[in-house]
Amino acid sequence: MTLNPRQTALLEEVRSQGFASIDELARKFGVTLQTVRRDVNLLAEAGMLARFHGGVRVEGSTVENIAYRQRQGLNAEGKARIARAVASAVPEGCSLILNIGTTVEEIARELMHHRGLRVITNNLNVASILADNPDCEVIVAGGVLRSRDRGIVGEATVEFISQFKVDIGLIGISGIEADGTLRDYDFREVKVARTIIEHSREVWLAADASKFNRQAMVELAHVSEIDRLFTDEPLKPPFESMLEESGVRCVVAQA
Incomplete structure (x- = not known):
């Protein structure tokens, strides 16, 4: 699902406050109550x-993420822009670990024409996508298969990934809090992502x-x-200054 600018701004407004009334949102954005109701109904149906x-x-x-099929459709255009930006930054002939997530899967599609890649992944969707790139070696981690999104997690996955040291560890995330904490829903998935961070240059x-x-x-982890x-939109406070202070390079993949 691709949000228009008003819907994106409305979503950010509610997230910044925690809640808002329909009347308040209509006044803020200068639209009718009916328009706001349509927007919030759409965002509610998407689980946002x-x-x-x-x-x-x-x-x-x-404690529970949005269903995988819903996440596939959320902000598809923004994820596609991010994927193109990431792929353009990935050099040919390098090693990567790609983890679980719909944005990461979109990135895998954009790597289809890269040459000389060696990709380790705990995501069967990523493995299936990159299997069609004849110049990419795909190594699939062992572990417990999570059927809802075909992610592989567990202690065996952690142990497997610990054998490697790659050029780039590429991860997705469920949430970034205002203090810079990166969070997700499944502790088993988090342990794997933590291992990816530790074994990536x-x-x-x-x-x-x-x-x-x-x-x-x-x-x-922390940002x-x-x-x-x-990311796909310019950062708002406090994230812009936080990333700058942490020495994190931010790439905004705008339209």
Whole structure:
């Protein structure tokens, strides 16, 4: 699902406050109540916000992610821009680890014409995509298969990835909090992502604008442990200054 500028701004407004009334949003954006209701209904159906009588609030669950099929459609255009920006920065003839996530899968599609890559992944979708690149060696981690998104997790996955040291570890994330904490929902997935960070010479994070100020239960790392952040919208406070102070290079993949 691709949001228009007003819907994106509305989503960010609710996320910054935690909740808002329909009347308040209509006044702020200078549109009718009917227009706001249509926008919030669309965002609620996508799992990005939750409706209550007379208003809307941030989706409350910190323990369960949006369903995989829904995430595939969310902000597809922004994820495609991020994927193109990442792929243009990946040199040919390098080694990478790609983890779980719909943005990471989009990046795999953009690497289809790269040559001389060696990719380690715990994502069967990524492995399936890159298997069609004849000049890319794909190494699939062992472990427990998570059927809902074909991710591979668990102690066996951690152990397998620990054998390697790659040029670039490329990870997705469920949420980036205002203090720079990176969070996700499944502690098993987090342990694998943590291992990827520790076994990569450079760590690249791909996160669209919806991930900022989004809450999740399990702490993965701090943004200061990332070398590059690829996103689809200009950063807002406090993230811009936080990344600058942490020495993180930010690439905004604009249209």
